[in-house]
Amino acid sequence: MKKIITIVFLLNLTIGFGQYTAQDRAEKTVREHLIKSFTNEKYKSFGFEELYKTSPKEILEIEELKSKVNVLRKNNLLTDSSLSYYDSLTRVKVDAVKAKKLFSTYDIKHNFVIKEGENNTLNYYNFILYPDGKIKDVQQLMKFEFAGSEYDWFYSYYRRTTLLVDDAEENTNCYNYLDNLIKTDTIDRIATMQTVLATHATIARYAYLDTIVVQRIIAQNWLRRNISSSIKVLQYSNIETILDKEEKIGSNLFVEYELNGIKSAYYFEFDTNYILRGSLIVNEPYTEYFKKKKTNE
Numbered sequence: 164m165k166k167i168i169t170i171v172f173l174l175n176l177t178i179g180f181g182q183y184t185a186q187d188r189a190e191k192t193v194r195e196h197l198i199k200s201f202t203n204e205k206y207k208s209f210g211f212e213e214l215y216k217t218s219p220k221e222i223l224e225i226e227e228l229k230s231k232v233n234v235l236r237k238n239n240l241l242t243d244s245s246l247s248y249y250d251s252l253t254r255v256k257v258d259a260v261k262a263k264k265l266f267s268t269y270d271i272k273h274n275f276v277i278k279e280g281e282n283n284t285l286n287y288y289n290f291i292l293y294p295d296g297k298i299k300d301v302q303q304l305m306k307f308e309f310a311g312s313e314y315d316w317f318y319s320y321y322r323r324t325t326l327l328v329d330d331a332e333e334n335t336n337c338y339n340y341l342d343n344l345i346k347t348d349t350i351d352r353i354a355t356m357q358t359v360l361a362t363h364a365t366i367a368r369y370a371y372l373d374t375i376v377v378q379r380i381i382a383q384n385w386l387r388r389n390i391s392s393s394i395k396v397l398q399y400s401n402i403e404t405i406l407d408k409e410e411k412i413g414s415n416l417f418v419e420y421e422l423n424g425i426k427s428a429y430y431f432e433f434d435t436n437y438i439l440r441g442s443l444i445v446n447e448p449y450t451e452y453f454k455k456k457k458t459n460e
Contacts, residue, residue, distance in 0.1 A: 184270075186214050189269060189274075190211050192298065193273055194206075196391065205278050206275060206276075207278070208273070209276060209321050210273070211272070212271065213220065215270040217268050217270055218267040219261070225275060231379055235280075239322055246428055266294055268292060268293065269294070270289055270291055270292075272287065272288065272290075272304070273287070273288050273290060283309045284307075285317060285356070286306055287303075287305035288304060289302045289304055290302075290303070304352065305352040305353060306353075308388055309438075310387040310392065311384050312383040313384060316364045320341065321340060324367065326360045326363070326367050326370075327366070327370060331348055337363075337366060344358065345359055347437065351438070351440075355438055357384065357439060361380040361384070362377055362437070365380065374402075374437055377437050381414055381433075381437070382418045382431045384440075385431070386420055390422065394416075395421045396418060396420050397421055397426065398417070398418075398419045399416060400417035400418070405432070413432060413440065415431060415433070416450040417453060419453060427446060428452070430442065430445050433457045
C-alpha cells in the first residue's frame with residue numbers, strides 16, 4: 164500500500180488566482196461547495212483548520228532532493244559534476260511520478276452548522292482537494308445534533324465569551340483545556356463535544372466547574388437526543404466513583420425519566436474527563452439505584 168505522509172502546507176499551493184493565500188482559496192472553495200449544497204440560509208461557517216498537503220513518498224523524495232541541491236548551492240558546494248548527477252536523478256524520479264500519475268492532495272477540516280427547520284446540526288468535515296483546487300473527496304468526521312440549549316453554548320464557546328470575569332488567566336486556561344480536549348480526545352467526537360459544551364455552560368453559570376452538574380447535563384441531553392426531546396427527568400442518582408484497584412478511572416450515574424406517562428431509567432458511565440463512555444437502559448425494579456447516600460464527588 165502506498166505510504167502517505169502528511170505535512171503542514173501553508174505556501175505555494177496553486178489554487179486559483181489573485182493575492183489570496185492558499186488557505187483563503189481552499190476555504191473559499193469549500194464554502195461555495197457547501198452553500199451550493201445547503202443554501203446560504205442553512206449553512207453557517209464556524210471556522211477552518213490549517214491546510215495540509217498530503218504527498219506520496221515518491222513526490223516527497225523529489226522535494227527533499229531539490230531542497231538538498233538548494234542547500235548545496237547556497238553553501239557553494241555544488242560542483243558541475245554533482246549538479247549533473249542531481250539533475251539526472253531528479254528527472255528519473257519526476258518521470259516515474261508522471262508515469263504512475265501520482266499527485267499531492269490538500270486537506271482542510273471545517274466546522275459548520277446546518278439548520279433544518281428548528282434543528283441545528285454541527286458538522287465536522289475533512290475536504291480533500293486536487294492540486295487545481297477542485298474537491299476530490301469529502302469525509303464526515305462528526306455530525307452532532309444539538310439538544311436543548313447546546314447550540315447557544317456552542318456559539319458562546321466559539322465566540323470565546325468570558326467565563327470568569329475577574330480572572331483573565333483562568334478564563335484562558337478554561338478555553339485551552341476545552342480546545343485541547345476536542346483536539347486530543349477523538350475516540351468519540353460527539354461525546355467529547357457534549358462534555359465541552361456542558362463544561363462551558365456550567366462554568367459560565369456558576370463561575371466554577373461543578374462536575375455533578377456537568378454529568379447531569381450530559382445525561383439529560385443524551386436522553387433528549389436519543390430518546391425524545393419531550394422526556395421529563397424525574398430524578399438523578401448519586402454519582403459514584405469507578406475504581407480500578409485504588410485508581411479512579413471514571414464515574415457513573417442513573418437517571419429516571421418520564422415519557423408519555425411511562426417511567427424508565429438509564430445508566431451512564433463517564434471517564435475521568437467526564438466524557439460519556441457508555442449508556443444502558445435499566446430494567447425495573449431500579450429504585451435501589453436512587454437511594455440517596457453520601458456522594459463521593
